[in-house]
Structures are given as structure tokens and as C-alpha cells.
Amino acid sequence: MVDHLTPEARSENMSRVRNRGTGPELRVRRALHRAGFRFRLHRRDIPGTPDLYLPKYKLAVFVHGCFWHGHEGCRRAKLPATRQEFWREKIERNKARDRGVEAALSDLGIVPVILWECGLKDEGAIVDIISRHAHRASADDDRTE
Template identity: 50%
Template structure:
């Protein structure tokens, strides 16, 4: 006999399985902007801390495109916390923030510069391009 909870759990599982880590809309916007400005890069280098979304080997710079919800962009309206199972979510978000900081520190130790582009910053193309130019211009 199926319990109502089983249906909720399977629905949640199906929903979460569709959450992508690569090739998201914000990431594609950053890639398109950087490529359009003539910058060439590598994607998702697994041999680097945090598997950066864009890697510019010649410049020794990387870009992470973070989702505001998952990586907790302070002050952003997309940084909401689910009311159900709040303790679980707080723990998960705290772990994400800690891991992000550790990865950025490891990259700095290796001599790389990193930029975090937040999901909400990708909607304004002009501001995004200006941010990329400031970061990527030697």
C-alpha cells in the first residue's frame, strides 16, 4: 500500500533530478558574452578546485556562475529558504557556502584569480559585459 508521503517524495525526487549543474541559462549567458567579446576559454575543468564554469588558462583566471538560491547570494530576492525542513536546508546551504569559500581559497593559493557571477546579474547584458571586461582585461 502506497502512503501519501511516497508520492510527495517521488515528486520531489523527479523535480530535483531536473536541476542542472551545467549549461544553465545564466552560465550560457556568461559564456555567450565572453565569447562574443573575443575571449576563449575551457569549460568545467574537473582538475581545478570547484570545477569552475569558465577557465581562461592564458590569463590564469576562472569564472563561477552561481545560482542565487543554492549559493546564497546575500540580499537577493531569489535567496529564499524553504519553510519545510528548514534545518536540513540551512545545513545544506551552509555546506555550499563553506565549500565555495574553500574552493576560492585553493584557487588563490595556486595563483588563479576568480570571479563569481551571480544568476541575477546575468539578466543585464551591458552590466555583465562590463563586469567581464573589468575582470578579463589584463
């Protein structure tokens, strides 16, 4: 498939892609708030600046775009037809950074939770994933006391 935009127009489009307040992130925020979870947004004092942080459970929630973070096996993670080497390297750097952030969070006793854009259609599924992690975190706290 040939790109119908000029390189300059494509660059302009890509520069407008936001990393905060995205549709998928807002969907997660609404679902968790309705379910009674309370969280903080974009805590810069936590490695990776998670999209949401649930202090009660020490959960750092990241809402990953399938394309930008290279979601394995997802149709949304397909590389563009042009400049494939550039995009492959960029996405590999993102994945390496994500692994480093997850390790740093684990060292601090914070549980990283990754929610993929393609799995956010069902509000109940979002709440189930967070509930499972919160339950595990609560159980771990009970064992250490």
C-alpha cells in the same frame, strides 16, 4: 505557502536540477564569446571545476545560482517553507565549499570570479565584470615580469 507536491514528486524535481549547461551559464558563455574572450569549460584539473576558465588571464568563472549558493540579500535565495533546517545546512555546506575553492584558487594564482544568477540580465554587465578582472590580471602580470 504549502508545497503542492508530494515529497517524492519534489525529490524527483530537485534531482533533475542540472549543474552544467544551465540557462545562466549559457548566457555568460554567449556574452563572453561575442566580446572576444576565449575560455575552456568545466576544467576538472582546476579546484572547484569552474564553469569557465580563461587561461590567458588565469580567471576561473563560477556562475552561481542565488538559491543554491545562498546569495545574501537576494529574493531568489529564500529558503523553502518546508524542511528549512535541511536546506539551511545544505546551503551553508555549499558556501563553505565555495570559500575553500576560492582559497585554493588564490593559492594557485588563479583569480576566482563569481557571477550571480540574478545579475546576468545585462550582457554588457557580464562583459564589464570579466573585463575588469582580466585587466587587473594583465596588470599584475606586467608588474611581475
